[in-house]
Amino acid sequence: MVAKSFDMIVVGAGPGGYVAAIRGAQLGLNVAIVEREHMGGICLNWGCIPTKAMLRSAEVFHLMERAGEFGLRADKIGYDLDAVVKRSRKVAGQLSGGIGHLMKKNKITTVMGAATVTGKGRVSVTTDKGQQELSAAHIVLATGARARELPGLEADGDLVWTYKHALQPARMPRKLLVIGSGAIGIEFASFYNTLGADTTVVEVMDRILPVEDAEISAFARKQFVKQGMTIMEKASVKTLDRAQGKVTAHIETGGKTEALEFDTVISAVGIVGNVENLGLEALGVKIDRTHVVVDEYCRTGVEGLYAIGDIAGAPWLAHKASHEGVMVAELIAGENPHPVRPESIAGCTYCQPQVASVGLSEARAKELGHDIKVGRFPFIGNGKAIALGEPEGMIKTVFDAATGELLGAHMVGAEVTELIQGYVVGRQLETTEQDLMNTVFPHPTLSEMMHESVLDAWDRVIHM
Template sequence: MAAQSFDLIVIGAGPGGYVAAIRAAQLGLKTAVVEREHLGGICLNWGCIPTKALLRSAEVFHLMERAKDFGLSADKIGYDLDAVVKRSRGVAKQLTSGVGHLLKKNKVTVVMGEATIPSKGKVTVKTDKGTEELTAKNIILATGARARELPGLEADGDLVWTYKHALQPARMPKKLLVIGSGAIGIEFASFYNTLGADTTVVEVMDRVLPVEDAEISAFAKKSFVKQGMKIMEKSMVKQLDRGKGKVTAHIETGGKVEKHDFDTVISAVGIVGNVENLGLEALGVKIDRTHVVTDAYCRTGVDGLYAIGDIAGAPWLAHKASHEGVMVAEFIAGKHAHPVKPESIAGCTYCHPQVASVGYTEAKAKELGFDVKVGRFPFIGNGKAIALGEPEGMIKTVFDAKTGELLGAHMVGAEVTELIQGYVVGRQLETTEEDLMNTVFPHPTLSEMMHESVLDAYGRVIHM
């Protein structure tokens, strides 16, 4: 069979790949996307979306338990774990079928199978029906990443889980150990802890949510501990002894090893890029610690070969992948493309309380040599937060004292994953403290705290 030829072939149909393919098709490029498992990738099937559905169930359950605080009564509150999981899977399914529809609508050719790149501009796909040959001048690698497995701590699906097992649990953990307190670890810890699991989180760094601003991490930790979580920082799981229905974890803190028993362990210790079996080494693609090395335009150094999303390194976020996908499609089509700046990408964590941030932490800004002005505002000073029954949280803003540039914004509390976008837009438009102070924020909203935090940085705060 003759090879099918395209202007662009995208390998991987996650939030990077499918978005790149759609944008390329919109720009008139004849486009194919190759996917080995599910349209929508990890994000829609096993990541961002189904976890948010689970966390929403936990949030509603938590509110039901607090019914009395709101003058309401709710008796015999309980949950059906299978039904919670079923809802989550249904949400994921609805969105993945949506991706299929969008690709079809944009006339993107979808090839389901495993891709390799035997030589420049050629892609071979192993499908159910045999092998298909595709050619294109441009190829985008969007193969994503998978959970990192540490030796001795590998998942078995019974006692030790990865995120996939945690998304469709066979049982409710009673005593849970979560290894790693990045976004994935802390979201699962939050979900299971809210539903009643006795939860311990072990983090090798000196604080939970280690990429966040130190003050925000400390605030979140206090909340988690108040909710009954045990947090072990500067600690390491050295080994797991698996028995019948229980795991004994050897946890080292400050040079001392203690043994603790659990019935379930969730490992969330980072990710590794899916760089194997593609033929990248033979093509001369540079790979650094399982990630493809790229320039600002996602070029790999091999002519016509680009890499986007998780495979191209941090930050490992779906929205970064999508944005890079659009940028590369526009670059290939000869449009004026803007490289994606990592510090302009917001991170959102949907634990309880939520955490969101964009730009530099206070420590990073100082390390980069900025003279900073820092503002803070607590949720307890905001009318809407109190009315919502969510008075715990804070917003922190970091400005360059010389220019008034907003260097970073960091939040913890109810709905901050939605609020952060205001600061993201502000940074994109190169806002200064003056612009933000002169902006009229609607009342009563949580967003008013964003205004007050800016005012506080300049000694002008009103409600504190």
């Protein structure tokens, strides 16, 4: 069979793959993209987007319950879980269809099927019509990842759920156990807790949201407990005993094991890279703990083969994958892109309160030998936050004391997933504390707290 020839083949149409394909097409490359299931990948169909749609429903429900605080009346407040899920799926479906339109608009050849890299520059795709052979000098792997399952804690879709089951629940949990307190676990815990589930979160590390600054984690924990969640840190679920309509979880903490009963368990204990059945081992691609090893330009070490996004390792974020996709496409087209710097990629968690960060935590900055200055500003000192009825939160900034370099920024509170980009831009432009101090922030806005946090690091804070 004669292989159809392209300049670049992208395997996987998630936020890394489809963006790489579009950027390649913009630069004049003849591009093919292969997707085995959903245009837009996990993020758009089963991750970032539908979860945010569901969390928005929970947020509105929460505000309706607080109507009296705003001088409003809302009687007989309730929700229709099926309708919440239906809206979430509709949002995902609308955007997934949009990806297909973008492929056509950019004249990208789309092949639906499972791909295997059969040799240098060659991809074989198993479609519903048989095998299709493709060739290109450059192949970009963007196959993403899936939920990690631990022995004995495997999902069954009934009593034990993964994120997919949690996104289209057959019922509303009454007593919920969430295993893992990273972004996925905490977001689902927040959603179901807001809608009334008695929610317990178990985290094996010494604090929830373990990748965040310790002070932010502690603040978030306090808010979750205030909302009625039970948080168990330095704890692990050893086994799950399943019976009709219930699960008994054996949870070890402090050297003791206790048995607690739940009707639903959500497992959110990390991800596994989709590296199987791609033919990578035969090509000599190095794989470390289910992730393809790449250099700063996402090159695998095999000529003409690149890996981007979740398959290429942390941070496992859609925007990191997209930016890597652009970088690789530009590299293939002969341009000179800057490598993606993981430390300049923001992380966002859409729980209530929201959490966002970029750069080094206070502890990490100290570990790296920086003499630091730290600024903080609470939401309670901000007029807009009080007017919104969102006085719980804080913004924290970490600077190098000698140079004024913004080393990191960490936030917890309303809309911080939008605010964080201000500091991301600042780090990209190599902003100093003087630049930020001399910037005029509009009033009344939540963003004023960003200014005050910087001022606080140099003992110049105004409103505290």
